Amino acid sequence: MSTAAAPVTPAALLRVPKVLLHDHLDGGLRPATVVELAAARGHALPTTDPDALGAWFRESADSGSLERYLETFAHTLAVMQDEAALARVAAECAEDLAADGVVYAEVRYAPELFTERGLDLDAVVATVQAGFAEGVRRAAAAGRSIRIGTLLCAMRQNDRALEVAELVVRHRGEGVVGFDIAGPEAGYPPSRYLPAFALLRGANAHYTIHAGEAFGLPSIQEAIQHCGTERLGHGVRIADDIEVGADGRARLGTLAAYVRDRRIPLELCPSSNLQTGAAASIAEHPFGLLAEQRFRVTVNTDNRLMSACSMTSEMQALVDAFGYGWDDLRRFTVNAMESAFIGWDERLELIEKVIEPGYAAAAAG
Template structure:
């Protein structure tokens, strides 16, 4: 008999996460303690419970720009090696406890230099933290592997520098590159030198596109920059028309994205907060999954959205009736789309994901 689909049981299911920001997933108590240790005085609350509620409320504005403002506080307390190590280790522990077996966690090294740290110090500290978190998780009976994505902020001019950094550390756990930050006014084509360098180095990259800005952002990310995946990509729905009788018409860009199996790193709760979708129930993930785009489910920022992979799956179950079959499909999609090597991806799918869901289906 199939295991009932509820939050507790979803936590037991193996999950794969491709879009999660390190500085968007801190524990509220950790923010409070790091602020005290580092002399950061800008927090709106010094009580962890109140602070956690504040992050969600402040992020729940319907504006990507307002949403991004909340990161001033998390970034503000992550300006020391010890802080970066702690946040990374706790991220690995928290994800593993939620049943995530593989995650690609991203952050922008350039944001953590206010205290004088060099880029290499920052990357090494985060990698050390992830390895420690993996060890703690395994000791607790939860195995996880973390791959790192290094982000460049699209409003700055350091993308080639960060791309070089990603290539230098790709043999010690940095699996790819990304650009993040506000889309409007900062098209991905501003970073063409970085993407050309990455292609020459046979390195992987994803691009935030189609969240706060529409089809031109997606088109540039794919056709000019060569993105392997789309961070969010929710606005691809603007190139899909559904008639009153249910007949679906895909535009040329939507057809290309589907035909080429370009993965969409969708983050339902976050997309509602930033105004990219009106609600979970009306989120384009329903249509895109039905049309068999390469859809993946992600958290984006677990602190700001007060979410986990399990709670995202539970919300999709409530809104669309998805069950174990759909959850396995999303999870296999994500593992296929990860930046690990082919043999490693196949191993996780065949040895971890499929047996895990087989146990739940019964």
């Protein structure tokens, strides 16, 4: 005799194990940390009140434009230019994610953006890894377990992709699990960076590509067919290749069908996607359609500071919009864990020993 699953409540949602594949280190600082670091370095901020500053980041990011959204990073990048600041931000990132119930996270950043005060790329990576390790230790001391994998980004507009790809290969035994290209999509198609992707494939290294966030289907086509990406960073615009008829049936175009049938993971970031113009509301976000059509959807935060969000709040928003229950949330979480850039045995252990029991307990109430 079956029993109904317990309702999804905010308190229960906070406790369940979560997996995060798309989170930017420089987009997740605590407002109070930005204020303190800025004061120490003489960097002017719009306001020095942490609550008001957090609101400023959120309001400034609510522009509907990816380019304007990216401008908010001028302040976070300015305060992350030395070893002490980088290590602090990384440690706090791990602590904050663990407090949100995240058991595995892939956090990404562009090392080339943190060299203004003399740090070289290898020093940046070593410093961030040390910070993550400290944050993981603090989380464990507080009774929370989290593992952090690092993705190193190359900024499209800076043309250093090959150099960053070499950095990934050089540090992949130290917690670096993959590569990404980020920054403005328009004018910087992923096929510009083919030598970097060739190097990564030759070294059996993993990579994802920001595509289908602002530019649309051509960037997704290139990322998959020309560059061989394993995942799509956002990929939300794949919905442009799906037509829903008057009968309610969805008809997939050839690209959408390929993405779904090949099980290419979509690193969807609902709140962030609203800010950059992908949808007018969560209820209108393509997540619902993509999940219904059994794409490999995953739930992500993108930039927790700019979107004033967490994994818990992103999941709650989807529950409120689409009526998802524990089975749905478990599926999205398993999707993410299966798509992570760590070994299959490690992924399977987290699924079987942490994720499945966690969601079973939540459903039982």
